[in-house]
Amino acid sequence: MDFLSPTSWAEALAAKAAYPEAVPIAGGTDVMVELNFDRRRPPALLDLTRIGELVEWGTDGGLLRVGAGVTYRRIIAELGDRMPGLAMAARTVGSPQIRNRGTVGGNLGSASPAGDALPPLLAAGGLVELASVRGVRRLPVAEFFTGPKRSVRAPDELIAAFLLPMERGRHQFAKIGTRNAMVIAVCSFALALRPATGEVGTGIGSAGPTPLRAVDAERFLAGELPWQTGAGLPDPLIRRFGELVVAAAAPIDDVRGSAAYRRHALSVLARRTLVWAWEEYRREGP
Amino acid sequence: MRVSCRINGEQREADGVWPGESLLYLLRERLGLPGAKNACEQGECGSCTVYLDGLPVCACLVASGQAQGREVVAVEGLSGPDGTLDRVQRAFLEAGAVQCGFCTPGLIVAVHDLLARVPAPADPDIREALAGNLCRCTGYEKIMEAVRLAAAAPPSAPGAMPVPAPGGPR
Numbered sequence: 101m102d103f104l105s106p107t108s109w110a111e112a113l114a115a116k117a118a119y120p121e122a123v124p125i126a127g128g129t130d131v132m133v134e135l136n137f138d139r140r141r142p143p144a145l146l147d148l149t150r151i152g153e154l155v156e157w158g159t160d161g162g163l164l165r166v167g168a169g170v171t172y173r174r175i176i177a178e179l180g181d182r183m184p185g186l187a188m189a190a191r192t193v194g195s196p197q198i199r200n201r202g203t204v205g206g207n208l209g210s211a212s213p214a215g216d217a218l219p220p221l222l223a224a225g226g227l228v229e230l231a232s233v234r235g236v237r238r239l240p241v242a243e244f245f246t247g248p249k250r251s252v253r254a255p256d257e258l259i260a261a262f263l264l265p266m267e268r269g270r271h272q273f274a275k276i277g278t279r280n281a282m283v284i285a286v287c288s289f290a291l292a293l294r295p296a297t298g299e300v301g302t303g304i305g306s307a308g309p310t311p312l313r314a315v316d317a318e319r320f321l322a323g324e325l326p327w328q329t330g331a332g333l334p335d336p337l338i339r340r341f342g343e344l345v346v347a348a349a350a351p352i353d354d355v356r357g358s359a360a361y362r363r364h365a366l367s368v369l370a371r372r373t374l375v376w377a378w379e380e381y382r383r384e385g386p
Numbered sequence: 387m388r389v390s391c392r393i394n395g396e397q398r399e400a401d402g403v404w405p406g407e408s409l410l411y412l413l414r415e416r417l418g419l420p421g422a423k424n425a426c427e428q429g430e431c432g433s434c435t436v437y438l439d440g441l442p443v444c445a446c447l448v449a450s451g452q453a454q455g456r457e458v459v460a461v462e463g464l465s466g467p468d469g470t471l472d473r474v475q476r477a478f479l480e481a482g483a484v485q486c487g488f489c490t491p492g493l494i495v496a497v498h499d500l501l502a503r504v505p506a507p508a509d510p511d512i513r514e515a516l517a518g519n520l521c522r523c524t525g526y527e528k529i530m531e532a533v534r535l536a537a538a539a540p541p542s543a544p545g546a547m548p549v550p551a552p553g554g555p556r
Binding site: 101102103105125127128129131132133135136137141144145147149173194195196197198200201280281282 | 387404405406408427428429430432435441442443444446447448449451452454496499514515517518519
């Protein structure tokens with residue numbers, strides 16, 4: 101096995117182009133488990149932890165651009181006020197040891213339907229930035245996933261960053277797990293209310309082959325929310341939103357939970373996050 | 387490959403390292419530092435927690451090549467060269483927070499980090515900080531007591547090696 105250790109982004113892209121089978125590794129929280137358990141023997145590892153560009157974040161026009169190597173720990177500490185939904189999800193990732201190493205870039209790269217960072221990225225209308233020696237492309241996170249642990253990333257591409265609109269929306273995230281810490285989601289849900297544009301974003305985790313948006317639920321809610329008056333939400337509206345979120349999910353029975361339980365739990369998470377986000381909007385405004 | 391890094395304040399080198407092997411393997415099997423324990427090898431149990439450039443991490447999830455040129459402090463590095471124990475180590479002994487002892491080194495490092503960040507942690511702080519360290523025998527109550535005891539003790543044992551602040555490429 102080769103170990104490639106580029107110290108600049110250009111060098112990393114050149115290495116990935118020359119050696120497309122090399123497996124990128126940052127925090128190692130997924131890759132090392134596969135190696136430790138003999139589940140995977142890639143011909144090479146491409147270490148991304150020495151690349152300064154990957155651990156930076158800043159603004160890009162109206163977007164916040166966060167390098168793929170920024171850890172969950174830093175998302176919570178440095179970006180909690182700008183990305184509240186993602187920060188909430190980051191707080192539920194593993195343990196302090198895992199959050200000190202794990203990255204949103206790695207979460208995207210693994211493309212697991214259960215990746216905790218992914219529903220908030222979907223809800224917030226995030227983009228993923230892919231780069232190769234051929235150039236750079238940005239696409240909506242919702243178009244990135246093609247199946248369980250599969251994405252549109254080409255063999256010579258690396259995930260450079262993710263981008264989120266800079267907006268002071270009302271974002272929420274909730275997750276069901278068998279305990280309060282160190283747990284992979286049985287299912288999860290992220291909600292973003294965007295009072296400035298009257299839009300709603302959603303993200304469903306662990307209840308389909310990929311993280312999913314509930315597009316009908318988004319349209320319904322955006323049209324029904326009393327944005328202007330900020331009135332309290334009638335119960336039928338909250339329930340209908342929960343039903344539409346469930347209708348967008350495609351859960352399976354597996355070791356963590358049954359499809360029926362996931363549907364039930366998702367409707368509860370959708371209703372809860374809606375009430376939390378709406379009450380915050382009523383209390384504090386847009 | 388050859389890997390060289392600072393471990394417990396000392397420059398160490400290992401040759402013939404397989405690039406896919408973990409920092410935990412490097413520490414235990416190549417460098418003879420058995421403090422960090424090997425249990426789950428998937429980042430679940432925290433028994434292999436060490437500082438890497440000042441941040442607690444699971445050594446089983448760090449590829450050895452990623453440790454090249456970095457600073458590692460394992461549990462052995464928290465006591466002084468003369469064997470003087472760190473206050474966290476003393477508190478675990480005093481509170482009887484050690485039964486079989488397998489989870490203890492990882493817990494000591496995690497608690498050492500907690501107290502560096504939060505000098506007077508409330509119980510929920512402690513529980514959150516220790517969520518990544520599993521113990522199958524103490525029932526955790528004695529561990530909670532040990533953390534409270536350590537927090538009440540003067541900051542660091544004389545001679546204990548200071549852990550570098552997190553910095554550099556984070």
